[in-house]
Structure formats: structure tokens, C-alpha cells
Amino acid sequence: MLVTLVLWLNTISNSIAQILLAPVAWLPGWLSASLIASVTGIVMLFVFKQTSNQSALKRTRNQIKANLIALSLFKEELRVCLRVQLTLLAQAGRLLALSAVPILVMAVPMCLSLAQLSLWYQARPLACGEQAIVTVHLKPTNNEVLPEIELTPTSAVDVTMGPVRVPASNMICWKIEAISRGLHDLTFEWGEQIFTKELAISNSFLPVSRERPSSNPSSMLKYPRERPFAADSPVQSIQIEYPDRVSWTSGTKSWMAYWFFTSLIAAFVARPLLKVDF
Amino acid sequence: MTIHTVDQLIDNMSLAYIGPGAGFALAGTFLAVFGAIFSALTMFLFWPIRRLMRLILKRHPPRKPRFKRVVILGLDGLDHSLTTRLLDEGKLPNLAALRSQGSFHSLGSTLPPISPVAWSTFQTGVNPGKHNIFDFLSPDEKTYQPKLSSVEILSAARRRSVWPFNMTIKRPEIRMLRKSQPFWSILSKYGIFNCIIRVPITFPPEKLHGVQLSAMCVPDLRGTQGTFSQYTTRPKVGNQKTGGDVHYVQQTGNVIVGHLVGPPHPTHTDQGHLKQHFTVTFDDRDQATLAIDGAKFKLIPGEYTDWISVKFRAGWNLSIQGVCRFLLLSTQPIFDLYVTPINIDPEYPAMAIGYPPVYPIYLAKRQGPYATLGLAEDTWGLNEEVLNDEHFLQQCTDIDQERELMFFDSLDKVPTGLCVCVFDGTDRMQHMFWRYLDKEHPARPLHIPATFETAIEDLYVRMDELVGRTMAKCHDKDNVLMVLSDHGFNTFRRGIDLNRWLEENGFLVVNEELRDKDYLAGIDWTKTKAFAIGLTGIFINLRGKFSQGIVEPGIEADTIRDQIASQLGQLIDPQSGSQAIKRVYQATKVYRGPYKENAPDLIVGYASGYRVSWDAAVGRSSQQIFHDNRKAWSGDHCVDPSVVPGVLFCNHExxxxxxxxxxxxxxxxxxxxxxxxxxxxxxxxxxxxxQTGELIPKDDLVLAGGGVQ
Incomplete structure (x- = not known):
């Protein structure tokens, strides 16, 4: 049930992202990262306004401010200050409770958005001539010998090493080398059965699916681009170790932090215009 | 960074971050929690040190205080005779309880018995000759124009505009004209905490140990003492409304466009007043929507809106904020909209209206916007028949509710020290509704609505309930509770035009063509020896004091004073045949102190039922001395002090x-x-x-009513 739901959500988010995030492919990384963060910040702020009890939030926030001022105005009275502090704690709890509804409403879209953004910024595609490790995770069985799965070289990719079988971890690894640019499919064959995994080769931006996941809702949310393997499939997941993208705005190590702060700043700037209390 | 670590990061951060709004809310929550814990720890750590420092460094009263807390509840204008009558009739059970716990006395007021003078005496403990407040208004010695007697605005705020920035070069210079010092300043010197809420003549706010919210003389955003606005589709008529502006607007389709008039432009004075546009759109026959400053509000005929924040922009980075309430009076066939004077927004005050300046902000954050104008209840709105009795009553009770919230918060926050709070709605309502109490009043309508038949009594009963709630909060034995008023009240049936009397008796000459002009503009100063302006007295046109003075100080002036005092004291009302004036006082004889020269030379102690006429109060001279008072402003206290004593209740004998x-x-x-x-x-x-034997159990106090618990 949950798997179907996530699958359904991923299908929708992939379709929307395909349109909305298309400009990322041709915009400079810093610009697309800034634009996306700003727009999502403002959209989230708007959603927050619509889903929260604004007047109650404003009242509570004002009460908190009043109590903080009271601490300085009436500081001579220890008992009064303690009472004010207790009230302050209660109001902080109330503020948290008032934020619960928007948090719940926004949690799912936010996870889906971050997963879509991670396709673009979490890693960069392989450059031509660059090598990467491909790992196939198999379903644990009682057999001590791993199945004879083959990765066929194509005109886009060459297999330079492998397969290396690790029975203890139920995985088989290959080293591949990128040959021509574009989004390609790696094809794995085991007897009659064929398993595929998307491979991105480019010198610029392409959506990079680092893993084709198993039918696990959490993995599916993290890696939304490819359809998950069925629960009874002998292959559970296939990973490609892409290189890191180096940039402080749209690079592997910092894109999310940059996105957080830019969206916060955008929301902060838009707050008086949208008249939002938080 | 490995893929594994990044995945964890995505997991953690996406769970923690759910959008900027909620993110800020969460951050705010944690900040508040940390703030509370941090401040509690700091307080515990430093409290003993602070206490020790206070013990060593601060001055202490030479004698041990007899009580831990003194609470003074001021009910402006609560009349001794009426209170006594209602007590006897058993209608004021809480005040009766207070009387049996302690005492009830009449409280001698000041000469003249009017609020600015009386509350100045209350706070300083000196006669007007020492605190320099003799009336609401006093004439300017150069121009004869009336000016506020308690506040002088020496310079407006100076701002320099270097596009796109606007900088405040100099804050407005506002000087308090009340001299001497309030007793809470003395208490402050001895380290006693004070909470002073809305005591008249506390603007501009003065430094003290404690907190203070200013009252009488706090201006509205336009700088006046309260200018209401009326927007109407009625045909234009010539006469001006006192205390308000009438804007004639036109209806286009179902929309009416108007603008609020705000403060003068702070940087470009030639541009006049700042304005804020608004539209009123009729939704149906009985409702409308007000759109102002990007927000929308429902207007229902006869119902006030809440306080609405209004921003007047003077540049992209400079705005002045006020608060006002709208009241849709009628939609069909005539559109009529009333807007209260635009009060200084207590949350973003354009000038200091309390001490420390953050105190009004604290109150606004705690309880929402509130009336900050000195004379907050719009008596002119009712007097000029823009508002009706219900509207005015609603305004007064709303303001009382706001005040009660402030007062009870102070009682909770100040367990040791002095708490003073003045409710002035009692004064305003008695001024406006006395015609319902006085069966002989010229302004008494033929048919009195049931709600207003006992309006004054109801007011006293409401105040009694407030006293009950206050008593419940001052139940401890080491609390002194005093309930007092600055003066009593009396009917105002007939106005006496002092200027006309002076004219008829040869002391004043009027230029006939300018007779109708306000503010003494019609007076021929070359021939005038004495004139009246304001509510209380007569000024001798002294040479050396006034720019066009003709009376020599000394013997000539004394002779004129004596003549006027003796002749005016004999004034008989031809209608009733009774004496209209009890006594005329000479300032030099009744006041002591360095400022007695600033007082009117003669203070008129009117007999019951009389007061200075409306014309004389604004410096006009009419065609006759006596006038029936047919205005809603039907009760007054500008009479001889012996006629209007106040009350003093105390929970101690x-x-x-x-x-x-x-x-x-x-x-x-x-x-x-x-x-x-x-x-x-x-x-x-x-x-x-x-009287411990008669201590009323908390539960037995009559706490009924819509007050704030």
C-alpha cells in the first residue's frame, strides 16, 4: 500500500519536476540553485500562511515577546519572573503546536522536492572517459554462489573491470568507463531476465539517478527517478558511484545548505509582502 | 563526502526542515525555550548579587514601609453625593464592602475642580500655584491663542532625506509644563517600584523606577488632541464639526473611495499631511468591506471594527503608524462612516508615550492595540451628533476593558510597590449622559431609550464591579487599596458667557464684524481690560504680560479684579432668579507658589447647574450672557469645588x-x-x-459583569 502510494507520488513529482526543473540543464548552477531556492522558499511560505492559524500564531508570538519584555521590566520580582518564564515555556509549546499542521502538510511535498533536487545537485554525471563503479545488490538466498549476471558493454559505455562478486554482501561490482554523452541504460542479463539502470554521461547538468532502489518506501523516496525493483526480484538495487559536483552553491557538499539558507532569506524578504506570521 | 553520509544528511535535514515558515516557527519556539531557560538561570545566578547591590547602593526609606503594596484606583469624576445615594440604596455592594473594611470619605478637589489641575495636585501634593496647571488651555501671551497648559511642543522631529534614505536628525522636543515632581519620583529615589497607568498629566513620560503609560495630552497621530473623521455622501454643508473632519465622498457603483488624513509629512512639510487611501465596497444592503493598506475588514452597520493598524508612508523606508477604529453608521440611502481619531500605535509608537519606552509596546504585545490618545473617548463625536449614545457608550466600555487588562496585569506583576491606574471613562460618560439623570436638563430628550434611562447608575454599578475585582486582587493584609476620584459631578444646564458679561460691564470690547470668530479673534485689544478663555477663569489684559495689554499691574489691576469679583459674584440667572455663581476667587489670594502669576486672575466658582458657556470657552462673545445647554455634553464639574467633592474609599480606616x-x-x-x-x-x-472583623471573604465579593478576570 505504502509502496504504491510512494510510487504514485514519485510519478507525479517526476512529471512536475521534468517541466519545472528543465531549465536547470541549461542555466548556470549558481543561478538555478538560487532561483529554485527562492521560489520554493516563497511557495512554502505561502503554503504555511494558508495552512496555519495566522491570528493565533501572531497572538502567541506577541505573547512570547511580551513575556520576554516583562522579564526585563519586572526583573526585581523573582516570583513574577519565574511565573513569566513558565508562561513563556507554555507559549513556546503552543507555538510548536500551532506549527504542527503546516509541518504535516508540508512534510511530504518537501521530501519529494528535495529528492528531485538531489537528482541534479547531489552528484554530477560521468564525463566521457571517466570511470565509475556499478554495484548490483542481490536478494539474499541460501546459495553460496552468486548468480551469473552479466553487464553488456555498449557504444556508450565500456566495462573495464569485473564482475567482482562479494557473496558475503550479496553484491556484484563492475568498473565502467563512459564513452558517449547522454542518458543511457545499462543492461544486466541473467538468463532470460533483464535488469536496467539509467546512466548519465555529460559535462554539464543532467538528472543523475544514483540508485535504482528496492521496493522500500524510504529508498524509493530518496531515489525517485527510476522504477523500483519488485520485492521478489533477484536484483534488489543497482548503484552507480558518480563523482561529486564541486560548487558551493550547487555542489554535492553544500547545495542543500545553500538551498536552506537561500529559501529562508527569500521567505524572510517575502514575508512582509505576503503578510505572513510565523 | 560519501553517498552514505549525504543520504543521512538528506534524511536528517529534510525531516528537520519543512519550509521557511514552519522553520522560523520552530526556530522561534526553541529560541523562546532557550531564552526562558537562559534567563531563568541568569536570574537565579545574579539575583542574590543584584539584591546585595541594591541593599548596599540604593537609598532606602528612613522608616520601614507600613505596607507592602499600595494600589490606587482612580475613577475620574466619581461623585460623592451620587455614590452616597447609590450606597444607601444598596446598589454598590463592593464599595459598601470597602467602606466597611476601611472607610469612605468625601475628597476635597482643587480650585478649579477639573482633571488636569486635580490630577496634577494628586501626583505632586501641591497647590496649582506650585505645579503650574490651572486649566486645560491657557492663552499665549503674544498671540492670545489658546495653547495646551500642560505640554509644549518646542520642535517637531527633524528628518533629512538623502534619497533613498530618510534619517531622523532630531527627535521631537516635547516639554512637560507641569512643575514640581510626582510622588512616585520620590518613591523611585528610595527604590520603590511604581506602576503608573494613564494618570492624567503624565505626558511626556518622565523617568521613574518602574513603568508608566501616559494619558491626558498624548496627541493623536495628527498632533491634535483627537480629531475624528466622518465620510459621508450627504450634500456638502458649510458648518464645521468641532473636534472632527467631514469628508464628502461619492459613491461609484458599489464602491466608495476615501482617504485617512495622517501626520504632517516628516521631511517635506510643504506636502501637507500624509494620506492613506481606503475603499469601502458594499457587499449587500447591510454590509461592506473596507480595504486599507492591503488588508480587508468587514464593516457591519453600528459595529466598531477592532483597532486597525494604519501605516502612513513618507518614503520607501519611512512610515508612521497609527491605529483607529471604523464604524459604519449607514449605507442607504446615505453612506456615513465614522473613524476614530488616529491614535499613536502603541506597538510602533511615533513618540514616547510611556516609560520605559518599551512599556507601551509590552502592553500592546500582551493585549493587542489599545487607545493611546490622551482623551481617548470621543466626546466630540457624540456632541456633534456624528455618533449616537450607543456608539459612544460602546467606545467607553471598550476602552475601560483595555484599561482593566493593563491594570490587572500590573496588579499581577507588581506585588510590592505602588500601582496607580486611572479610569477616565467615568468622567466622559457622566459628561455625556447626565441629561438622562437630570430630569430638568434642557438637553434631555422627550423619549429616553430604556438602556439610557439609568445610564449613570449603570456606570456606577459597573465601576463597583471593577472595584470588586480589584479588591479580590488586593486581599492581602499588607495591601492598601484606595479608590478615589479627582472631583465629583454636577448638572450643566446653563452656560454663562463670561465674555458677554465682561462686555456688558465695560471690561471687554468686541469688533462687531468679528464677533463670531473663535479664540478671541473678535476682541478689540486696545480697549479690553479683561477676557475669558478656557473653562475656568478670567484674565486681566495686563501690560507687560500680554503683548497688547492695557492694564497696569498693581493698583489698576487689583481694582479691576476686585470689581469683577464682586460684580460677577452677584450674577443672577433671570430665568430661575437664583445666583449663578457661588464665588469668584482671586488667584493671587488662593494660590501659593512661584507659578501663581500664570493662573487666570479670577477663577469662577459656578453654582450648581452652571458653567462657562461654549462660546466663552473658545474665546467668543455672544449676544447674551445665559444660554441653555442643549448639547449632549450635559454634566460637568467646572463649578465651585465645594459643589463637586470627589470620593475616597480605603480598605484601611x-x-x-x-x-x-x-x-x-x-x-x-x-x-x-x-x-x-x-x-x-x-x-x-x-x-x-x-477592620479585620469585617474582612469580606474573597468569594463574597460581587464580581459580576463583563470585566477582565
């Missing part, structure tokens, strides 16, 4: 026979063990113990 407002300041100082300065004119009232 007061043994002194006769109490005066003048005595309150030294009495409070004495209760806190502080020395009484020699300059004070009042005497310490002997405050005994509480």
Missing part, C-alpha cells in the same frame, strides 16, 4: 476627618516610610488598620 486630594501624595509617601518634602501643601492622612 482613615482617621483624619476631612480628606483632600492634596493629601494623597504625602500620605502615600508616609505609608512607604519616605520623608515628606517640605514644599508639599498636603497633610498626611492618618491611615489606621483594616
Amino acid at each position: 482613615i482617621l483624619t476627618e476631612s480628606s483632600r486630594l492634596l493629601d494623597i501624595a504625602p500620605t502615600i509617601l508616609d505609608l512607604f516610610g519616605c520623608p515628606i518634602p517640605e514644599y508639599m501643601d498636603g497633610k498626611v492622612l492618618s491611615v489606621g488598620s483594616r
Whole structure:
């Protein structure tokens, strides 16, 4: 049930992202990262306004401010200050409770958005001539010998090493080398059965699916681009170790932090215009 | 960074971050929690040190304070005779309980018995000759134009505009004209905490140990003492409304466009006043929507909106904020909209209206916007028949509710020290509704709505309930609760045009063509020896004092004073045949102190039922001396002080026979063990113990009513 739901959500988010995030492919990384963060910040702020009890939030926030001022105005009275502090704690709890509804409403879209953004910024595609490790995770069985799965070289990719079988971890690894640019499919064959995994080769931006996941809702949310393997499939997941993208705005190590702060700043700037209390 | 670590990061951060709004809310929550814990720890750590420092460094009262807390509840204008009658009729059970716990006395007011003078005496413990407040208004010695007697605005705020920035070069310079010092300043010197809420003549706010919210003379955003606005589709008529502006608007389709008039432009004075546009759109026959400053509000006929924040922009980075309430009076066939004077927004005050400046902000954050205007209840709106009785009553009770919230918060926050709060709605409502109490009043309507038949009594009963709620909060034995008024009240049936009397008796000459002009503009100063303006007295046109003075100080002036005092004292109302004036007082004889020269030369003590006429109050001279008062403003207290004593209730016995407002300041100082300065004119009232045998259990107090619990 949950798997179907996530699958359904991923299908929708992939379709929307395909349109909305298309400009990322041709915009400079810093610009697309800034634009996306700003727009999502403002959209989230708007959603927050619509889903929260604004007047109650404003009242509570004002009460908190009043109590903080009271601490300085009436500081001579220890008992009064303690009472004010207790009230302050209660109001902080109330503020948290008032934020619960928007948090719940926004949690799912936010996870889906971050997963879509991670396709673009979490890693960069392989450059031509660059090598990467491909790992196939198999379903644990009682057999001590791993199945004879083959990765066929194509005109886009060459297999330079492998397969290396690790029975203890139920995985088989290959080293591949990128040959021509574009989004390609790696094809794995085991007897009659064929398993595929998307491979991105480019010198610029392409959506990079680092893993084709198993039918696990959490993995599916993290890696939304490819359809998950069925629960009874002998292959559970296939990973490609892409290189890191180096940039402080749209690079592997910092894109999310940059996105957080830019969206916060955008929301902060838009707050008086949208008249939002938080 | 490995893929594994990044995945974890995505997991953690996406769970923690759910959008900027909620993110800020969460951050705010944690900040508040950390703030509370941090401040609690800091307080615990430093409290003993602070306490020790206070013990060592601060001045302490030479005697041990007799009580931990003194609470003074001021009910402006609560009349002694009426209170006594209602007490006897059993209609004021809480005040009766207070009387049985302690005492009830009449409280001698000041000469003249009007609020600015009386509350100045209350707070300073001196006669007007020492505190310099003799009336609401006094004539300017150069121009004869009336000016506020308690506040002088020496310079407006100076701002320099270097596009796109606007900088405040100099803050507005506002000077308090009340001299001497309030007794809470003395208490402050001895480290006693004070909470002073809306005591008249506390603007501009003065430094004290504690908190203070200013009252009388706090202007509206336009700088006036309260200018209401009326927007109407009625045909234009010539006459101006006193205390308000009428804007003639046109209806286009179902929309009416208007603008609020705000403060003068702070940087480009030639551009006049700042404005804020608004539209009123009729939704159906009985409702409309007000759109102002990007927000929308429902307008329902006869119902006030809440306080609406209005921003007047003078540049992209400079705005002045006010608050006002809208009241849709009618939609069809005539559109009529009333807007209260635009009060200084307490949350973003354009000038200091309290001490410390953050105190009004604290109150606004705590309880929402509130009326900050000195005379907050719009008596002119009712007097000019823009508002009706219900509207005015609603305004008064709303303001009382706001005040009660502030007052009860102070009672919760100040367990030790002095709490003073003045409710002035009592004064305003008695001014406007006395015609329902006085069956002989010329302004009494033929048919009185049932709600207003007992309007004044109902007011006293409401105040009694407030007293009950206050008593419940001052139940401890070491709390002194005083309920007092600055003066009483009386009917105002007939107005006496002092200028006309002076004219008929040869002391004043009027230029006939300018007779209708306000503010003494019609007076021929070359021939005028005495004139009247304001509510209380007569000024001699002294040479050397006034720019066009013709009377020599000394013998000539004394002779004129004597003549006027004796002749005016004999004035008989031809309609009733009774004496209209009890006594005429000479300032030089009744006041003591360095400022008595600033007083009107003669203070008129009117007999019951009389007061200065509306014309004379604004410096006009009409065609006759006596006028029936047909205005809603039907009760007054600008009479001889003996006619309108105030009240003094205390939950402790007061043994002194006769109490005066003048005595309150030294009495409070004495209760806190502080020395009484020699300059004070009042005497310490002997405050005994509480009648413990008759201590009313908290639960037995009558706490009914819509007050704030």
C-alpha cells in the first residue's frame, strides 16, 4: 500500500519536476540553485500562511515577546519572573503546536522536492572517459554462489573491470568507463531476465539517478527517478558511484545548505509582502 | 563526502526542515525555550548579587514601609453625593464592602475642580500655584491663542532625506509644563517600584523606577488632541464639526473611495499631511468591506471594527503608524462612516508615550492595540451628533476593558510597590449622559431609550464591579487599596458667557464684524481690560504680560479684579432668579507658589447647574450672557469645588476627618516610610488598620459583569 502510494507520488513529482526543473540543464548552477531556492522558499511560505492559524500564531508570538519584555521590566520580582518564564515555556509549546499542521502538510511535498533536487545537485554525471563503479545488490538466498549476471558493454559505455562478486554482501561490482554523452541504460542479463539502470554521461547538468532502489518506501523516496525493483526480484538495487559536483552553491557538499539558507532569506524578504506570521 | 553520509544528511535535514515558515516557527519556539531557560538561570545566578547591590547602593526609606503594596484606583469624576445615594440604596455592594473594611470619605478637589489641575495636585501634593496647571488651555501671551497648559511642543522631529534614505536628525522636543515632581519620583529615589497607568498629566513620560503609560495630552497621530473623521455622501454643508473632519465622498457603483488624513509629512512639510487611501465596497444592503493598506475588514452597520493598524508612508523606508477604529453608521440611502481619531500605535509608537519606552509596546504585545490618545473617548463625536449614545457608550466600555487588562496585569506583576491606574471613562460618560439623570436638563430628550434611562447608575454599578475585582486582587493584609476620584459631578444646564458679561460691564470690547470668530479673534485689544478663555477663569489684559495689554499691574489691576469679583459674584440667572455663581476667587489670594502669576486672575466658582458657556470657552462673545445647554455634553464639574467633592474609599480606616486630594501624595509617601518634602501643601492622612472583623471573604465579593478576570 505504502509502496504504491510512494510510487504514485514519485510519478507525479517526476512529471512536475521534468517541466519545472528543465531549465536547470541549461542555466548556470549558481543561478538555478538560487532561483529554485527562492521560489520554493516563497511557495512554502505561502503554503504555511494558508495552512496555519495566522491570528493565533501572531497572538502567541506577541505573547512570547511580551513575556520576554516583562522579564526585563519586572526583573526585581523573582516570583513574577519565574511565573513569566513558565508562561513563556507554555507559549513556546503552543507555538510548536500551532506549527504542527503546516509541518504535516508540508512534510511530504518537501521530501519529494528535495529528492528531485538531489537528482541534479547531489552528484554530477560521468564525463566521457571517466570511470565509475556499478554495484548490483542481490536478494539474499541460501546459495553460496552468486548468480551469473552479466553487464553488456555498449557504444556508450565500456566495462573495464569485473564482475567482482562479494557473496558475503550479496553484491556484484563492475568498473565502467563512459564513452558517449547522454542518458543511457545499462543492461544486466541473467538468463532470460533483464535488469536496467539509467546512466548519465555529460559535462554539464543532467538528472543523475544514483540508485535504482528496492521496493522500500524510504529508498524509493530518496531515489525517485527510476522504477523500483519488485520485492521478489533477484536484483534488489543497482548503484552507480558518480563523482561529486564541486560548487558551493550547487555542489554535492553544500547545495542543500545553500538551498536552506537561500529559501529562508527569500521567505524572510517575502514575508512582509505576503503578510505572513510565523 | 560519501553517498552514505549525504543520504543521512538528506534524511536528517529534510525531516528537520519543512519550509521557511514552519522553520522560523520552530526556530522561534526553541529560541523562546532557550531564552526562558537562559534567563531563568541568569536570574537565579545574579539575583542574590543584584539584591546585595541594591541593599548596599540604593537609598532606602528612613522608616520601614507600613505596607507592602499600595494600589490606587482612580475613577475620574466619581461623585460623592451620587455614590452616597447609590450606597444607601444598596446598589454598590463592593464599595459598601470597602467602606466597611476601611472607610469612605468625601475628597476635597482643587480650585478649579477639573482633571488636569486635580490630577496634577494628586501626583505632586501641591497647590496649582506650585505645579503650574490651572486649566486645560491657557492663552499665549503674544498671540492670545489658546495653547495646551500642560505640554509644549518646542520642535517637531527633524528628518533629512538623502534619497533613498530618510534619517531622523532630531527627535521631537516635547516639554512637560507641569512643575514640581510626582510622588512616585520620590518613591523611585528610595527604590520603590511604581506602576503608573494613564494618570492624567503624565505626558511626556518622565523617568521613574518602574513603568508608566501616559494619558491626558498624548496627541493623536495628527498632533491634535483627537480629531475624528466622518465620510459621508450627504450634500456638502458649510458648518464645521468641532473636534472632527467631514469628508464628502461619492459613491461609484458599489464602491466608495476615501482617504485617512495622517501626520504632517516628516521631511517635506510643504506636502501637507500624509494620506492613506481606503475603499469601502458594499457587499449587500447591510454590509461592506473596507480595504486599507492591503488588508480587508468587514464593516457591519453600528459595529466598531477592532483597532486597525494604519501605516502612513513618507518614503520607501519611512512610515508612521497609527491605529483607529471604523464604524459604519449607514449605507442607504446615505453612506456615513465614522473613524476614530488616529491614535499613536502603541506597538510602533511615533513618540514616547510611556516609560520605559518599551512599556507601551509590552502592553500592546500582551493585549493587542489599545487607545493611546490622551482623551481617548470621543466626546466630540457624540456632541456633534456624528455618533449616537450607543456608539459612544460602546467606545467607553471598550476602552475601560483595555484599561482593566493593563491594570490587572500590573496588579499581577507588581506585588510590592505602588500601582496607580486611572479610569477616565467615568468622567466622559457622566459628561455625556447626565441629561438622562437630570430630569430638568434642557438637553434631555422627550423619549429616553430604556438602556439610557439609568445610564449613570449603570456606570456606577459597573465601576463597583471593577472595584470588586480589584479588591479580590488586593486581599492581602499588607495591601492598601484606595479608590478615589479627582472631583465629583454636577448638572450643566446653563452656560454663562463670561465674555458677554465682561462686555456688558465695560471690561471687554468686541469688533462687531468679528464677533463670531473663535479664540478671541473678535476682541478689540486696545480697549479690553479683561477676557475669558478656557473653562475656568478670567484674565486681566495686563501690560507687560500680554503683548497688547492695557492694564497696569498693581493698583489698576487689583481694582479691576476686585470689581469683577464682586460684580460677577452677584450674577443672577433671570430665568430661575437664583445666583449663578457661588464665588469668584482671586488667584493671587488662593494660590501659593512661584507659578501663581500664570493662573487666570479670577477663577469662577459656578453654582450648581452652571458653567462657562461654549462660546466663552473658545474665546467668543455672544449676544447674551445665559444660554441653555442643549448639547449632549450635559454634566460637568467646572463649578465651585465645594459643589463637586470627589470620593475616597480605603480598605484601611482613615482617621483624619476631612480628606483632600492634596493629601494623597504625602500620605502615600508616609505609608512607604519616605520623608515628606517640605514644599508639599498636603497633610498626611492618618491611615489606621483594616477592620479585620469585617474582612469580606474573597468569594463574597460581587464580581459580576463583563470585566477582565
